[in-house]
Structure formats: C-alpha cells, structure tokens
Amino acid sequence: MSTPPPSLDELRARALAATAPRATRTDLAISCERLVRIFSTDGIEVQALQGLDLTVDRGDLVALVGASGSGKSTLLNILAGLDTPTAGTATVAGSDLLTMTPKDRLRYRRDTVGFIRQQTARNLLPFLTAAQNIALPMQLRSGHRAARHRRTRVTELLDALDITPLADRRPTELSGGQQQRVAIAVALANDPAVLLGDEPTGELDSDTATGIFEAFRTVNRELGTTVVLVTHDPMVAGEVRRTVAIRDGRTSSEVLRRTVTDEHGHETVTEREYVMLDRTGRIQLPAKFLTALGMEHRVAADLATDHIALHPDNTD
Numbered sequence: 001m002s003t004p005p006p007s008l009d010e011l012r013a014r015a016l017a018a019t020a021p022r023a024t025r026t027d028l029a030i031s032c033e034r035l036v037r038i039f040s041t042d043g044i045e046v047q048a049l050q051g052l053d054l055t056v057d058r059g060d061l062v063a064l065v066g067a068s069g070s071g072k073s074t075l076l077n078i079l080a081g082l083d084t085p086t087a088g089t090a091t092v093a094g095s096d097l098l099t100m101t102p103k104d105r106l107r108y109r110r111d112t113v114g115f116i117r118q119q120t121a122r123n124l125l126p127f128l129t130a131a132q133n134i135a136l137p138m139q140l141r142s143g144h145r146a147a148r149h150r151r152t153r154v155t156e157l158l159d160a161l162d163i164t165p166l167a168d169r170r171p172t173e174l175s176g177g178q179q180q181r182v183a184i185a186v187a188l189a190n191d192p193a194v195l196l197g198d199e200p201t202g203e204l205d206s207d208t209a210t211g212i213f214e215a216f217r218t219v220n221r222e223l224g225t226t227v228v229l230v231t232h233d234p235m236v237a238g239e240v241r242r243t244v245a246i247r248d249g250r251t252s253s254e255v256l257r258r259t260v261t262d263e264h265g266h267e268t269v270t271e272r273e274y275v276m277l278d279r280t281g282r283i284q285l286p287a288k289f290l291t292a293l294g295m296e297h298r299v300a301a302d303l304a305t306d307h308i309a310l311h312p313d314n315t316d
C-alpha cells in the first residue's frame with residue numbers, strides 16, 4: 001500500500017522547521033556556523049574565512065590541516081578570542097564570540113581557552129621562571145585562589161608535563177621542546193575547556209615533536225580537555241581520531257579514524273574520508289575526484305534509496 005502524499009499543512013510545518021534556528025547543543029565544545037572573516041588592508045579585501053562550519057564535541061582531539069593561506073590561523077585566533085569574526089556564529093564552551101564585551105573577552109581568554117603558538121619563545125614571559133609563568137594566569141584571576149592553592153596547581157602541572165626539574169629555569173635556559181611543555185602547563189593553569197595549538201610542533205625536530213604531541217594526547221585523555229591543533233605534521237594528522245581539512249576558508253573534508261578489534265583481538269585502524277555538508281546542502285567535493293572525472297560547473301545529481309549519485313554533465 002503506498003503512503004498518501006503529505007498534506008499542505010504538513011509540508012508547511014516541515015518547511016518552517018527547516019528554517020528555524022537550530023537549538024544550541026550543549027554537548028559541543030566548539031560550534032561555528034557560516035563564519036566569515038574579512039581583512040581590509042590598503043583598500044584590498046581578503047576573505048580569510050568564507051562561511052566556515054565546524055563543530056567539535058567536548059573531549060575530542062582534532063587536527064586542522066590545509067594549504068598555506070587556507071584560513072587555519074585566522075580560525076584559531078578567533079577561537080582563542082584574539083580576533084573577532086566579521087559575520088556568522090562562533091560559540092566555544094557556551095561563550096558567544098561575536099557578542100562578547102571586551103571584559104568578557106579578557107575573562108574568556110584567561111579562563112575558557114588555552115592557546116599555544118608555534119614560536120616557542122612567544123608563549124612565555126622571558127623574565128619569569130617556568131613555575132612563575134605557570135602561576136601567572138592564576139594570579140591574574142584576581143585573588144580567586146589562595147597562594148597555597150596556586151603552588152599546589154603549579155606542582156601538579158610541572159609533574160603532569162614532566163618538567164619538575166625545570167621549574168626554576170627562565171625560557172632562555174630551556175630547549176624549544178621544554179618551552180612548549182611549559183607553554184602547555186601555562187595554557188592549562190586555569191583549567192580551560194579548550195586547548196588550542198597553532199602548529200605547536202612546527203619549530204621542533206621530529207622526535208621532540210612526537211613528545212609534545214604525546215603531551216597533548218595525555219592532557220586530552222586524562223584531563224578531558226578538548227584539544228584542537230593546527231598542523232602540517234602528517235604524524236599528528238595521522239594519529240588523531242578526527243582530521244578536518246580547510247580549503248579556501250571553509251571546512252572541506254574530514255577523515256575519521258576508528259580502531260576495530262577482530263575476533264582474535266587484533267586491532268586495525270580504519271579511515272574514512274567525508275566531505276562536509278552545510279545547512280543549505282552545499283558540499284565541497286575533493287578536487288582530485290573532480291579532476292579525475294573532468295567535472296566542472298555542473299553535475300547531474302540522482303537520488304537513490306540510500307545514496308545520491310553525482311555524474312559528469314554530458315549534455316551538450
């Protein structure tokens with residue numbers, strides 16, 4: 001028996017539901033929708049983010065990859081509260097990054113996010129020791145925490161990052177890898193919801209980089225902190241559960257990795273590449289697929305029961 005067609009009222013209700021703003025999901029650490037950032041210098045406009053959509057679940061560890069100039073640092077600076085988007089929506093751990101007052105922004109940068117830059121020396125104040133650098137964000141929290149509490153937290157963080165013997169050294173007395181470990185401890189001092197790293201292993205040799213990446217992993221696993229890392233390092237991108245690719249200021253595709261255990265207890269990692277679908281149904285197909293089939297301008301889309309098929313446009 002065939003199903004009767006939906007009534008006009010039902011169709012109207014569906015159309016209305018589709019245009020209603022989506023409820024904010026509280027399980028998300030990061031939610032960006034149609035995020036735009038336009039830079040204007042000397043009358044020239046650069047659209048660094050062109051309607052970027054991204055959601056990150058709480059407790060996730062995500063790598064952001066993409067060609068130089070694709071907008072990764074622009075996105076990270078916005079998420080870190082260092083820059084403001086031109087349009088769109090961006091929410092991190094419940095804070096709306098477009099409507100924040102300057103005072104909210106300062107509090108957000110101090111308490112909600114931790115940020116680690118590529119240039120290891122820029123993450124630390126040169127005239128303070130490692131322990132003093134780690135204590136500083138807690139002191140800036142205007143006396144909320146007693147000195148004894150701060151000392152305990154500094155000791156915990158030095159231990160967690162494996163840098164206790166370096167507590168009294170100033171940044172110039174530390175290697176690049178050691179500086180990044182201290183920087184992670186500084187970023188974690190006020191127990192942020194999200195830890196952001198902009199190429200945090202970019203200045204390090206590969207062995208040191210592996211150690212720093214492990215430190216991020218430990219923080220993510222043991223403290224439950226959501227971690228988002230911009231990286232060019234294939235080792236990092238290949239080892240996280242989710243890698244999101246940015247192209248021309250938009251999220252274009254992502255790779256999800258799952259560990260599957262067979263009946264003999266052998267573990268294998270499976271990878272699947274996905275393209276992003278935005279709210280209006282737009283997708284960015286991988287350039288390599290389009291080139292392979294010579295697709296441009298227009299493709300034929302056919303609905304099947306469980307998939308949509310896209311074919312090259314062969315009409316003349």
Ligand SMILES: Nc1ncnc2c1ncn2[C@@H]1O[C@H](COP(=O)(O)OP(=O)(O)OP(=O)(O)O)[C@@H](O)[C@H]1O
Pocket residue numbers: 039040041046047048066067068069070071072073074075
């Ligand atoms: N402050 C700025 N003023 C003007 N243009 C900018 C500014 N910051 C970034 N841009 C431009 O925005 C675009 C995106 O830059 P962004 O630094 O976000 O890219 P990226 O993916 O991080 O690149 P890379 O991997 O080289 O660091 C580029 O075209 C860049 O030139």
